[in-house]
Amino acid sequence: MFKQGNFDRVIFLINLYSSLYSQRTHDDASSYQIGVILLVAITFILALLVLLMIQIQPLAWNMEKEIPVIFTITSIKSVDELTGHLNYDSRVLLLHTGKADVQNKNLKARFLKNGQPVSCTIATMNGHDFISTSHTGVQWMGGSGCSGATWSPGEQICIDFSDGTFRPGDRVQMDIIDKGTNVTISRHVYMYK
Numbered sequence: 805m806f807k808q809g810n811f812d813r814v815i816f817l818i819n820l821y822s823s824l825y826s827q828r829t830h831d832d833a834s835s836y837q838i839g840v841i842l843l844v845a846i847t848f849i850l851a852l853l854v855l856l857m858i859q860i861q862p863l864a865w866n867m868e869k870e871i872p873v874i875f876t877i878t879s880i881k882s883v884d885e886l887t888g889h890l891n892y893d894s895r896v897l898l899l900h901t902g903k904a905d906v907q908n909k910n911l912k913a914r915f916l917k918n919g920q921p922v923s924c925t926i927a928t929m930n931g932h933d934f935i936s937t938s939h940t941g942v943q944w945m946g947g948s949g950c951s952g953a954t955w956s957p958g959e960q961i962c963i964d965f966s967d968g969t970f971r972p973g974d975r976v977q978m979d980i981i982d983k984g985t986n987v988t989i990s991r992h993v994y995m996y997k
Contacts, residue, residue, distance in 0.1 A: 874902035874990035875980050878960070880970050894965035898949070898978070902990075905954040909933055910984060913963075916977040922969060929955060929980070941966050970996050 881895040896915075900906070909930040915922040924941025928934050931950035939945075942965055949959035970976055973996065980990040 871979075871988050871991040872902075873992050874900065874906075875955075875978070876901050876992045877976060877978055877994035880976065880994070880996050882972070892968045892971055894967060894969040896963045896965065896970070896976070896978075898947075898961045898963065900949055900955050900957050900959050902957055905956045907953060908950055908955040909953065910982060911955070911989075912981050912983050914979040914981060915965075916979075917970060917974050919975070919977075922965070924965060924969070926963065928983075929961065941969065972996055 876899050877896055878899045879897045881897070882890055882892050884891045884893050885895070909928055911929040913926040913929060915924060915926075922941065925937070925939050926934075926942060926945075927937045927939070929945075929950055930953070931945055931947075934945050934950065942963055944964045945961060947959070947961040949955040949961040955961070976994045976996055978990075978992050978994070979988045981987065982989050
């Protein structure tokens, strides 16, 4: 039969086999939890690095809509139209680049120079109504876009600001605002050269 030495060897091999292939004990349970925490932390840090590399802006609940460019500043004239002398005349030429007619009496304009509001009042973009308004900082307004009831695509409006309002190097921002809702419907930035 079995000799005592052989029996001891079989028991030893069974114990060795069972210790190698048995379930883990609770002695190493804390290292499993630490491993999971480290794995989650490393994953989170890698996700942040990827977001920074592709420069995604942080998500916000109240993201502001980008204001479209429907009306653009095409040029600013610095030369007096009668004498031809440089006087920084500040005549701003606007163009309707949108696709639909707009009731010009329902629009008003706000101008900023280098981020600061320009001291002027443009309470309407309708030329006839403009005459009777208090339009400080603006000498006159004219063009096909303000002569009728609508400002149609391709039509222009010229606004003659007080001389010296704009000078080369100025960053001029124009906001066209719907008077009924007081919402800016068009914004354009023009670098005056």
